[in-house]
Structure formats: structure tokens, C-alpha cells
Amino acid sequence: MARPTTRSNDWGFPRWRGYGSGREAKPVRICDRHGCDEPGDCPAPKSPNNPDRWYFCTAHAAEYNRGWDYFQGLDAEEAAAREAGERQTNAGYAQSRHHGWAGSGDGSRSRDEMRALDVLGLEPDATFELIRATWRGLAKANHPDVRPNDPDAAARFQQVQAAYEVLRAAEELRSTQRA
Numbered sequence: 001m002a003r004p005t006t007r008s009n010d011w012g013f014p015r016w017r018g019y020g021s022g023r024e025a026k027p028v029r030i031c032d033r034h035g036c037d038e039p040g041d042c043p044a045p046k047s048p049n050n051p052d053r054w055y056f057c058t059a060h061a062a063e064y065n066r067g068w069d070y071f072q073g074l075d076a077e078e079a080a081a082r083e084a085g086e087r088q089t090n091a092g093y094a095q096s097r098h099h100g101w102a103g104s105g106d107g108s109r110s111r112d113e114m115r116a117l118d119v120l121g122l123e124p125d126a127t128f129e130l131i132r133a134t135w136r137g138l139a140k141a142n143h144p145d146v147r148p149n150d151p152d153a154a155a156r157f158q159q160v161q162a163a164y165e166v167l168r169a170a171e172e173l174r175s176t177q178r179a
Contacts, residue, residue, distance in 0.1 A: 031057040044068075113170050116163035128171045135164040 031040035038057035044064050046052045056064055071079035109117070109124055117124060120134050138160045140146065147153040 029055050031055065031060055033057070033060040036060060110170065112166050116166040119159050119163035120167075128167070131164070131167050131171075135160060135167075139164075 029040045030036070031038045032054045033056055036057060038059070040055035040057055042056050042058055042061035043053040044056055044061055046054055054064070071082065074082065114124060117126060117131075120131065120138065122131060122134060126134075139157060142153045142157040142160060144150075144154050144157060
């Protein structure tokens with residue numbers, strides 16, 4: 001008796017297809033705009049505080065968003081009260097104080113820059129002019145010509161020089177990106 005031929009979904013190891021993929025047809029949602037046959041993969045709210053959604057194609061979602069008015073149907077006083085009430089509730093999303101250890105907080109300085117600023121004894125928001133002035137003062141105070149036969153001063157001088165090089169390179173990179 002002949003064995004019926006069937007194709008397997010699995011082609012062995014390594015898998016040549018993605019996990020969860022099969023050969024069956026995938027359901028495609030069509031745009032909810034009348035007369036549009038494009039895939040509707042952009043959800044849009046039907047009304048404020050309603051879990052129901054429209055599903056539009058990209059072009060019709062953009063059109064819908066341009067005309068969307070969250071306060072539609074409310075008079076000016078009700079809209080102002082609703083806006084004030086919703087602005088009150090988002091205060092909990094402010095940055096917590098316990099994240100202050102992470103550094104400058106704005107993400108503008110790298111870890112190496114933060115270490116270099118610590119070597120120079122400066123705050124994370126120090127300007128480059130302040131960095132340069134501090135570097136010059138520390139370099140003059142710890143220079144081997146000023147303090148000969150002092151290994152601690154020589155080591156400190158090298159740390160200060162390395163810190164300044166890191167901060168100077170970062171400032172040059174920022175200035176070229178701004179230009």
C-alpha cells in the first residue's frame with residue numbers, strides 16, 4: 001500500500017521558518033473606511049473613554065487623527081474641567097528621587113564623561129569653559145615640574161590629563177553634531 005505524501009511544516013533542524021508560522025492563511029483585518037480594501041492595522045478610538053476601536057489603513061488613520069477632537073460634545077467649561085482633572089493625575093509619572101544616583105538624568109553625558117567629571121570634582125551639568133578652567137588649575141598644581149619627586153602628584157596629573165581628554169573629545173563630538 002502506498003503511503004500518502006504529506007508535507008511537513010517542520011523542515012528539520014535548524015528551523016527554516018519562524019516560530020509560530022504555519023501554512024494556513026493569516027486573518028487580515030480590512031480598513032474600516034467604506035470602500036477601502038487596504039489592511040487596517042492602525043487602531044483608533046471610536047470615542048473618548050470607549051474601549052471600541054476603528055481599524056484603519058495608514059492613510060485613513062492619518063486623516064482620522066487630523067480631525068479627532070477629544071473634547072467633542074463638551075462645552076468649554078466641561079472641557080476645561082476634564083483637562084484639569086486629567087492633568088492632575090499624571091503627576092505620579094515624575095522622576096523619582098531614588099533614581100538620582102544614576103547621574104545627570106538627562107542622558108547627555110556618557111559613563112566615561114561622568115567618571116572624568118568626578119576626577120575633576122565637577123557637577124554633571126558643568127560647562128566646557130568650567131571644565132577647561134578646572135583642568136588648567138589642577139594641571140598646574142600637580143605638574144611634575146612644579147612638584148618634582150612627588151609620585152602622588154604625578155599620578156594625579158595623569159588622571160587629570162586623561163579626564164580632560166575624555167571631556168574634550170566628547171565636546172568636540174557634540175560641536176560637530178550641532179554644526
